[in-house]
Amino acid sequence: MSKTTMKDIAEKLNISINAVSLALNDKEGVSQELRMQVLELAVTMGYSQKKLNAKSILKNKTICVMIENKKKNDKYYYLDILQNLKKEANIFGYRILEEYYSLDHFIIPQCISEQHIAGIIILGKISQEMIYQLKLYTQHILCVNHSIPYMNINYIITNDFLGGYLSCAHLIKQGCRNIGFIGDIEKSSNFKQRFYGYRQCMINHFHPKKYELIYLTKGIEQAVLNNDYQYIQKMLLTYRKMPEAFVCVNDRNAAIVIKALQYNGYKVPQNIKIIGFDNMEFSSHMTPSLSTLEVNRQIIAKKSIKRIHEMIHENTIPETIMLSPYIIERQSTQ
CATH class of the missing domain: 3.40.50.2300 (Response regulator)
Incomplete structure (x- = not known):
């Protein structure tokens, strides 16, 4: 059985033997992409050399x-x-x-x-x-x-706590006082920290009692995954007085909340303001476009x-x- 040589690898990739040598010996002169191709092919073809361990380099x-x-x-x-x-x-x-x-x-x-x-x-x-x-x-x-x-x-x-706090503070700067929160905080520790940040911001600014905070958490994540805006629409109808704004745990939540609010006859942002989290690609193309938070x-x-x-x-x-x-x-x- 013949042994694999650098020439075999070079012919397979249609490159020079010198390029193969540089890649196998981990030297400069070839791109990282080509180096990886050479190393992977060397391992696949069973290339062997006493002074070289391609598997180790890879x-x-x-x-x-x-x-x-x-x-x-x-x-x-x-x-x-x-x-x-x-x-x-x-x-x-x-x-x-x-x-x-x-x-x-x-x-x-x-x-x-x-x-x-x-x-x-x-x-x-x-x-x-x-x-x-x-x-x-x-x-x-x-x-x-x-x-x-x-x-x-x-x-x-x-810093999800800070994110929740900043979201709420931004809405307060926009003149909102009665601000709610939407997101299933039991599904993610990140979501829970965003809720805690929102709650702390409300406490710092308005000193509300616990029962005065409006938040919708139960079953929200499943509704978002199923694109079931009607579930959220029905939940929103249970509020006697709607908030002026909602902090949403992420952009997906925000998008489906906007749809549910529009179904119930509300306009965003004229009647209710909404802010999301994550800056997902679709958030800038929505109607209305979605305010959000991001870590690049x-x-x-x-x-x-x-x-x-x-x-x-x-x-x-x-x-x-x-x-x-x-x-x-x-x-x-x-």
């Missing part, structure tokens, strides 16, 4: 991005972060392998179990037990947008790749990086 340049199954079709947020991670990873000389996981039936991805990666970035909710399992293979684990307060690992999170997803990606690069190459200690959101004002609060 491993040191590979990051696994794990995304919760529920976020698989979330092209407006999580998949947008994924695309930005790939761009940033290329700048730092890494490739990204994406894997999807289930909270209910968690299985270690093969690229991790076979130790083909240098680090892991997790997008979405994850449990303590799952972190323990992943730590058997690498200590280079970074959680994005979700944290476990009692686990000392690396996180990049949004490109910044999230930049911070994530920079942090995991430090974890891989330096002697670091666990760190939590908290990013502050900012308001993007559009028609729904004007």
Whole structure:
């Protein structure tokens, strides 16, 4: 059986033997994209050389991005972060392998179990037990947008409490006093923190009693997932007096609330003002366009790749990086 040579790899990729040599020996002179193609092909074709371990080189340049199954079709947020991670990873000389996981039936991805990666970035909710399992293979684990307060690992999170507070404060500046909140706070710790921020802002400005706060949380997330605006429309009808404005836990909630309000004969923002969270792509194309809060997803990606690069190459200690959101004002609060 003949051995694979650099010439074989070069012919397969239609490049020079010199380019193959530079890539295999991890030297400058070829693009990162081409380097990865050469390394992957070398491993696939069984290229072997005593002074070279292509698998080892490939491993040191590979990051696994794990995304919760529920976020698989979330092209407006999580998949947008994924695309930005790939761009940033290329700048730092890494490739990204994406894997999807289930909270209910968690299985270690093969690229991790076979130790083909240098680090892991997790997008979405994850449990303590799952972190323990992943730590058997690498200590280079970074959680994005979700944290476990009692686990000392690396996180990049949004200051959701501040986000809820800023949303409410923005509506107050617009002249609103009677402000409600909409979002299923039991479905996400991020949602709950946004609610706490809204509530604290109301307490600081108006000193309301608990029963005076208007918030709609029960069954909202399921209604949003099912695009069931009629459920929300009926829930809104239970209020004797509608608020002047609503802080919504995210843009999807805000969009369906606007639809429900319009069904009930209200105009946004003339009768009721609405603010969302996340600045999803559709929020600027709605009628009315949606005011929202954002932590720039490109910044999230930049911070994530920079942090995991430090974890891989330096002697670091666990760190939590908290990013502050900012308001993007559009028609729904004007």
